[in-house]
Amino acid sequence: MTPIVEVRDLHKRFGELEVLKGIDFTVAEGEVVSIIGASGSGKTTLLRCLNLLEEFHRGDVLIGGEAIGYHLRRGQRVRIGEREVARQRAMTGMVFQAFNLFPHMSALDNVTLGLTKVRGMPRPQAIELADHWLDRVGMLERRDHRPSQLSGGQQQRVAIARAIAMSPKVMLFDEATSALDPERVGEVLETIRSLAQEGMTMVLVTHEMRFARDVSDKVVFMEDGRIAEQGPPQRLFLNPESPRLQAFLKTSSF
Amino acid sequence: MDWTYFFNEVVNNRDALLHGTAITFAVSLIAILAGTVLGIVIGIAVTYGNKPLRWPARLYIDIIRGTPVLVLVLATFYVSSAVGFNLTAFQAGALALTLFCASHVGEILRGALQSLSRGQIEAGRAIGLTFGGIFRYILFPQALRYALPTWITAAVEMVKASTLLSVIGVAELLLTTQQIISNNFLNMQFYLLAGVIYFLIDFAIEQVGRFIGRRLDQPTRRAV
Numbered sequence: 001m002t003p004i005v006e007v008r009d010l011h012k013r014f015g016e017l018e019v020l021k022g023i024d025f026t027v028a029e030g031e032v033v034s035i036i037g038a039s040g041s042g043k044t045t046l047l048r049c050l051n052l053l054e055e056f057h058r059g060d061v062l063i064g065g066e067a068i069g070y071h072l073r074r075g076q077r078v079r080i081g082e083r084e085v086a087r088q089r090a091m092t093g094m095v096f097q098a099f100n101l102f103p104h105m106s107a108l109d110n111v112t113l114g115l116t117k118v119r120g121m122p123r124p125q126a127i128e129l130a131d132h133w134l135d136r137v138g139m140l141e142r143r144d145h146r147p148s149q150l151s152g153g154q155q156q157r158v159a160i161a162r163a164i165a166m167s168p169k170v171m172l173f174d175e176a177t178s179a180l181d182p183e184r185v186g187e188v189l190e191t192i193r194s195l196a197q198e199g200m201t202m203v204l205v206t207h208e209m210r211f212a213r214d215v216s217d218k219v220v221f222m223e224d225g226r227i228a229e230q231g232p233p234q235r236l237f238l239n240p241e242s243p244r245l246q247a248f249l250k251t252s253s254f
Numbered sequence: 255m256d257w258t259y260f261f262n263e264v265v266n267n268r269d270a271l272l273h274g275t276a277i278t279f280a281v282s283l284i285a286i287l288a289g290t291v292l293g294i295v296i297g298i299a300v301t302y303g304n305k306p307l308r309w310p311a312r313l314y315i316d317i318i319r320g321t322p323v324l325v326l327v328l329a330t331f332y333v334s335s336a337v338g339f340n341l342t343a344f345q346a347g348a349l350a351l352t353l354f355c356a357s358h359v360g361e362i363l364r365g366a367l368q369s370l371s372r373g374q375i376e377a378g379r380a381i382g383l384t385f386g387g388i389f390r391y392i393l394f395p396q397a398l399r400y401a402l403p404t405w406i407t408a409a410v411e412m413v414k415a416s417t418l419l420s421v422i423g424v425a426e427l428l429l430t431t432q433q434i435i436s437n438n439f440l441n442m443q444f445y446l447l448a449g450v451i452y453f454l455i456d457f458a459i460e461q462v463g464r465f466i467g468r469r470l471d472q473p474t475r476r477a478v
Contacts, residue, residue, distance in 0.1 A: 051379075051380060052379075053376055053379060053380070082384050082385065083384060086379070086382050086383060087382065089380060089381075089382050090381065090382025092380075093380070093381075094376075094377075096373060096376065098371075098373050100373035100374060100376060100377035101377070102374065102377070102391075102392055102396075103396065104395050104396050104399070113381065113383075113391060114381030114382060114383070117383060117391060118381060118382040159377075162381065163380065163381070166382065
């Protein structure tokens, strides 16, 4: 079966600095993959390459079997046009560390914007779908609130509804709980966990080691722009092979 | 002070006063509307444009904002006729104020757009919007809230700057007032009257601005 996400020999530079030095990994349908690693190891950059928020310089990213971002013209890599990029981005749903809700819109309108303007859905239908997902993340009662009237955890749950309502092939979570107060982390993790249990395909960049261990089907450990080790969470957390991962796990609390 | 004489003079000159006020109002309105449209284009170019767009826009803002409006008015009037565009004084004046207004609106919009977090663009991209959609639905509505008070100030400035069109012979309110005074020598009274009219126009603009501001601050739907 075609994997939902396939990354082949991915390279990414910021100027002279190479932050991704050849990444290979796949995510199968319904799989939950956590990317762990120290700050600066390239895990967020990798995630952002999956929905073209970052350009990459070599290698391929395939979402649902479709190579994204570039096509070949006379043997040259050419970046595809803005409309195509936008369409490909909508194949993935992204949840940001800083929530990034649209502050001038109600929670409901945050969710319906993409449905009406990108999917071209009529507004009544978009509202129905948005209500369904807001209910699913426990935010239906606050659908008419502005982001500024919501706690961080509530904002992040609306952001999850906004992304997932677009029916992406895969959900990407970029340190979704790092900006939250400790007492708000649980509600967001619980939301993510329940979506995972329903079979949503997910890639999470996270510092929540316990969560990564409990929820993931696969854990990817990154070190200095490369994947140092990947496999099922039991093996990585209980019997880490590389000394790097052993050292990393010692310094992370969980 | 002889009030009866003054009131008689106001009544006698009412057509000229109304006409002058109408010209001031018209030229200001044209400058504010056209200048805002042009300024939005320039503001987008200077904030998000690639180099070939950004540099001319930046240069435009810096040069026009750095030029005294009077110089701009005179230059537009005399240069346009010298290069073969036969603009009337009104057209040249409206054009000069439009160019001036656009440079201010461009700079105001740039400031407002740059105060928005980069995450807003990324969130818009992530749900599959193109830049046009991101600007229209996400960036512009937010920038408008930041920019509105400064934009009102700029609009009021345009009304005040329209008095400079008197030097190229546009019979706007100030020139009309001066012409009336040259006949009846009621200096203080008629300058005061002109001042009151200018105040009323500016006051109206501020009220419109407040009204727009209140509309923008309302939630898209009532909070329950």
